[in-house]
Amino acid sequence: xxxxxxxxxxxxxxxxxxxxxxxxxxxxxxxxxxxxxxxxxxxxxxxxxxxxxxxxxxxxxxxxxxxxxxxxxxxxxxxxxxxxxxxxxxxxxxxxxxxxxxxxxxxxxxxxxxxxxxxxxxxxxxxxxxxxxxxxxxxxxxxxxxxxxxxxxxxxxxxxxxxxxxxxxxxxxxxxxxxxxxxxxxxxxxxxxxxxxxxxxxxxxxxxxxxxxxxxxxxxxxxxxxxxxxxxxxxxxxxxxxxxxxxxxxxxxxxxxxxxxxxxxxxxxxxxxxxxxxxxxxxxxxxxxxxxxxxxxxxxxxxxxxxxxxxxxxxxxxxxxxxxxxxxxxxxxxxxxxxxxxxxxxxxxxxxxxxxxxxxxxxxxxxx
Amino acid sequence: xxxxxxxxxxxxxxxxxxxxxxxxxxxxxxxxxxxxxxxxxxxxxxxxxxxxxxxxxxxxxxxxxxxxxxxxxxxxxxxxxxxxxxxxxxxxxxxxxxxxxxxxxxxxxxxxxxxxxxxxxxxxxxxxxxxxxxxxxxxxxxxxxxxxxxxxxxxxxxxxxxxxxxxxxxxxxxxxxxxxxxxxxxxxxxxxxxxxxxxxxxxxxxxxxxxxxxxxxxxxxxxxxxxxxxxxxxxxxxxxxxxxxxxxxxxxxxxxxxxxxxxxxxxxxxxxxxxxxxxxxxxxxxxxxxxxxxxxxxxxxxxxxxxxxxxxxxxxxxxxxxxxxxxxxxxxxxxxxx
Numbered sequence: 172x173x174x175x176x177x178x179x180x181x182x183x184x185x186x187x188x189x190x191x192x193x194x195x196x197x198x199x200x201x202x203x204x205x206x207x208x209x210x211x212x213x214x215x216x217x218x219x220x221x222x223x224x225x226x227x228x229x230x231x232x233x234x235x236x237x238x239x240x241x242x243x244x245x246x247x248x249x250x251x252x253x254x255x256x257x258x259x260x261x262x263x264x265x266x267x268x269x270x271x272x273x274x275x276x277x278x279x280x281x282x283x284x285x286x287x288x289x290x291x292x293x294x295x296x297x298x299x300x301x302x303x304x305x306x307x308x309x310x311x312x313x314x315x316x317x318x319x320x321x322x323x324x325x326x327x328x329x330x331x332x333x334x335x336x337x338x339x340x341x342x343x344x345x346x347x348x349x350x351x352x353x354x355x356x357x358x359x360x361x362x363x364x365x366x367x368x369x370x371x372x373x374x375x376x377x378x379x380x381x382x383x384x385x386x387x388x389x390x391x392x393x394x395x396x397x398x399x400x401x402x403x404x405x406x407x408x409x410x411x412x413x414x415x416x417x418x419x420x421x422x423x424x425x426x427x428x429x430x431x432x433x434x435x436x437x438x439x440x441x442x443x444x445x446x447x448x449x450x451x452x453x454x455x456x457x458x459x460x461x462x463x464x465x466x467x468x469x470x471x472x473x474x475x476x477x478x479x480x481x482x483x484x485x486x487x488x489x490x491x492x493x494x495x496x497x498x499x500x501x502x503x504x505x506x507x508x509x510x511x512x513x514x515x516x517x518x519x520x521x522x523x524x525x526x527x528x529x530x531x532x533x534x535x536x537x538x539x
Numbered sequence: 540x541x542x543x544x545x546x547x548x549x550x551x552x553x554x555x556x557x558x559x560x561x562x563x564x565x566x567x568x569x570x571x572x573x574x575x576x577x578x579x580x581x582x583x584x585x586x587x588x589x590x591x592x593x594x595x596x597x598x599x600x601x602x603x604x605x606x607x608x609x610x611x612x613x614x615x616x617x618x619x620x621x622x623x624x625x626x627x628x629x630x631x632x633x634x635x636x637x638x639x640x641x642x643x644x645x646x647x648x649x650x651x652x653x654x655x656x657x658x659x660x661x662x663x664x665x666x667x668x669x670x671x672x673x674x675x676x677x678x679x680x681x682x683x684x685x686x687x688x689x690x691x692x693x694x695x696x697x698x699x700x701x702x703x704x705x706x707x708x709x710x711x712x713x714x715x716x717x718x719x720x721x722x723x724x725x726x727x728x729x730x731x732x733x734x735x736x737x738x739x740x741x742x743x744x745x746x747x748x749x750x751x752x753x754x755x756x757x758x759x760x761x762x763x764x765x766x767x768x769x770x771x772x773x774x775x776x777x778x779x780x781x782x783x784x785x786x787x788x789x790x791x792x793x794x795x796x797x798x799x800x801x802x803x804x805x806x807x808x809x810x811x812x813x814x815x816x817x818x819x820x821x822x823x824x825x826x827x828x829x830x831x832x833x834x835x836x837x838x839x840x841x842x843x844x845x846x847x848x849x850x851x852x853x854x855x856x857x858x859x860x861x862x863x864x865x866x867x868x869x870x871x872x873x874x875x876x877x
Contacts, residue, residue, distance in 0.1 A: 249747070262590050270592040331617065334592075393625055396632035407634075487580060487620045497588060499718065500581045502854035505745040508718050 245503035258507040259514045262498040266515070269334025269489045275326065279337040282314040286340060294529055296536065330408050334489035336518070338408070342480040342490065343522075346415040347473050353416065354423025355462075359453065361424065362431055372424070379421035384479050387414045392486035411483050419476040426468045430461035463537050470530035474523050481519075491515055564636055564768070564775035565609070565825055573615045576602035577635040580620025583741055584849040584857075585641050585661070585764075594618045597848040598639035601660050601766055601783060604838045605637060608782040608830045613837040627652055630769060637779050638767045643693070648767075655772075656765040657780035658787070660841075661737070661849075662861035662870050664758035665697050668724070668739040669731040671751050678757040685710040687720050687729040697760040698733050721745065735762055737849065737857060744854040778824055781876075785831040788813060788873035789840035791864055796839040799832060813876045820876055831876070841871060 191197070196204070207217040238253025241260060248255035259266065268276045289310045292298055318337070321327035333341065360372035379387070391410040399405065434457055442452040462469075481492040489497065495515050499508045568574050578586035578598050586596040599618060606616035621629050621640055630638045631653060641663075642648070644656040667678055667686075675681060678701075688695050690713045702709040712729040714720040721742050724732040732742065736754060743752045766783065768776050789795065792810055794802045802810055811817045814832045821828035838844065845862060849855045863869025 249745075265588065265590050265592050268592070270588060273591045329617070331619065389624070393628045396634055397628065399632070485622060487622050487625060489580075489620065497581055498590075500583060501587065501589075502583050502741050502744050505718060505721070505741075 245507075248507065254510050255504075255507045256510055256514075258498065258504045258510050262504065265335070266491070266494045266498055266511075267336045269338065269494045270332040271328065271334065271337070272326075272332070275320075275328065278317040278320070278325070278328075279333075279335075282317040283337055283340060285310050285314055285317075286344065290344075294532075296533075330406055333408065335494045336491050338488065339480055339491040341408075342412055342415060342483065343477040345412060346419055346476055346480065349416045350419035350423055350476065351469075351473075353420035355427050355458070357420060357424035358427035358431060361428055376421045376424050379418055380425070384414070384418050384482055385485060387418055388482060388486050390414075407486070407488065411486060411488055415476065415480060418479075419472065422472045422476075423469065426465050426472055427461065429468070430463075430465035431457065433464050434461050463534075466530055466534050466537075470527055474526055477522060477526070478519060491518065564772050565778055568609055568636055568775075572610075573617050574602065574606045574609060574637065575617045575619060575635045576605070577621045577626055577629050577638040577640050578602065578618045579640045582641060582738075584737065584853060584855045586618075586620075586639070595848065597661060597844060598641060598764075598766075600838055600844045600848065601639045601786075602637070604786055604834045604844075605766075605779055605782045607834045607837050608778060608785070608824075608826055611827055611830070611833045627654065630654065630767060633769075636768070636775070641764045642767055643762045644765045644767075653770040654767045655770050655776050656767050657776060658783040659763040659765040659870075660783055661764040663735045663737050663762035663764055664861070665694055665733060665760040665762065666736040666739055666758055667731045667733050667755040668743060668752055669755060670727075671753055673730060675731075675755070678755050678759065679705055679707070681709070681731060682707045683709070684730040685712050685728075687712045687714065687724045687732040689713070689717065689720060689734065690715060693760070694734055701759040733759075737855065740849075740855045740857050744856060774825060778826065781824060782830075782834060784873045785813075785834050785876070786838070786841040786844060787864070787871050788876055789831070789835045790842045790871075791866070791873055794835055794840060795843055796835055796837075799835045803832070809875070809877075 192201075208214045233253065235254045238251060239256055240248050240251045240253065241256045243251070243255070243257045245255075245257070245261075248257055264273070264276060268279055271279055289307060292306070293303060316322060316325070318333060319328060319330070357372050357376060360368045361376060363369045363372070388411060391414040392407065395410060396405075438456055438460065439452070442456040447455065481490060483490050484493045484496065487493070492515060495511045498504055499506075499511050504511075576599075578594065578596070580586055580588070582596070584596055586594065586598045589595050602616050602618065603613040607613045609615075619629065619635055621635075621638075626638055626640050626642065627648070629635045638654075639660070641661070642656075643663075644659065648654050649656055667681065669675055669681075681702075686698060686709050688698055688711050695711065695713070698709070698711070712723065714723055717738075720732070723729060724742070725746060732739065734742070736758065739754050743749050743754065746752050766779055768779055789799075792802075792807075792813060794810065794814070799814070803814055803816060805811065808817065812820060814835075815821055815828035815830070818828045821830050824830070827833070839847070842859075842864075845859065846852065849857045851858070859867070859869060861870050863871065865872040
């Protein structure tokens, strides 16, 4: 009897295992029902979105790929209905390298590859050793030599000819690298108990944050030269670079201050209790925790700083955006601004996305 | 407060003193080995880099002519792209030696801004671009028209003045960006478009069908575009002035970049004086005797420069019009080189 029962039990069990759930609740259909049509409102929204996609995507694909021109001349493009990617193809080297002499453009290319390689190597925290610091120093010297020239038979290139993507990268990488430590110092200064330092930092941060970057750039390019002694002119790129650094540092400072305030008072007291002085306390206990807490907002500030470098357009520095604008104000290529802007939007997106995905990875690694 | 006043006063005295003891721009330029020219950077036909990043344009060639006058070498020049806001400051702060950036000569700029304009290198004027199907032949028929115009420029004010003076109504359609403005005009969002005629020609050139559009013959404002230098440096002003005039004078004398070598043997005393075969002009300006020869040889005469950058074979397809020689009914007139 018991055997029969157990058999029965088994068969029931087997059946339950074998019987598949209704086809409508698993697989693709199930997923669709569960996620897209699980209620009247969601169904309507799904349908509406599908309708919009149907209206937008096929015409876009048609415009961007099927009827598009890739290597034609401007005049041929005028006749075509689709996108004119030829504007990129024909002006690629000017958009990317700007005024850098045509036969020397391998130099900024090598410099940029070097910079990206170094950045990629620095991503992995296992590589953060002394050798990496040396690699950076050597790399920076090589990049400087490549851009400036004047040695080893490289013809010298004036910094006024640096333009396009190399200029954008120069302004943003050095802007961020210099602004970050300056921002930390300002944040510590603002939390300081010494009134002079504290008020100086507060004035600096509030003054800079109260002014848009555009006006800082204007001041650096239009007002500042008038106050310099006769005959002394400071490089235009350097002036813009300093304005960007000063601006970004103020924002980084406020973000870092947020991190410092988030650390419980006990940590400060504990650090003091084991006899650490101010610098050791900050370096060993407080900052490592505070900076970790504020990774997401810091990356936000740095990404917007990267995009803000395109504002140098208004002081006629030929960064990536300006070389593109210059290209499409040529009558031959006028009217293809959408294509050109999509192209540089992609470049900006790749850079910003790389930054934000790296920051997420860093957060995960530090959380372990 | 008092110390601030003292500081400001000291700064002003310093700047004044500095402006008194400055060396002439010509010596400065010769010492550094190149001329720094402020240009537009975004205006096809006047100042703009080509696909290879080489500067092209009427203003750019004017800059090259100045460099050739000083150094006998058209490549000894550095172009600095400037925005409309920066251009005069850049000149005042000595960031550039000469401004060739389609700047209109006006009384205020000549006096209050401390600039000196030299020989005009392009006579422009504001006009109207209309679609042919509008059936308008005269700007006075534009009553009630919607007009596409860039904001904040003298263009907008000129148009307002014109319509008011003629008791006409108009509806400005103000769009910030040139490319967008053109798109709006071609899409029919306004009846006509107003701007400098040289720019209207550029707009017409990129129309879906240029033959459908005409530029009305009325010119509603005067826009003499001239290179500018700092006020008070007369020697440098003379150099820039006569570098531009040399190109015009060469065209008057029938000298161009191709025949200039033969013209050296010409018996005409005017030509001999001009090309420095009989000396005098160069010394008077503080330049080489053959400065005019070098300009014509390396840059060309005014007609060549005009045709190369904005003439009928370019996308702008501009006629000489006011910029023809005075002998052909234009305004280009050079005083004698003697």
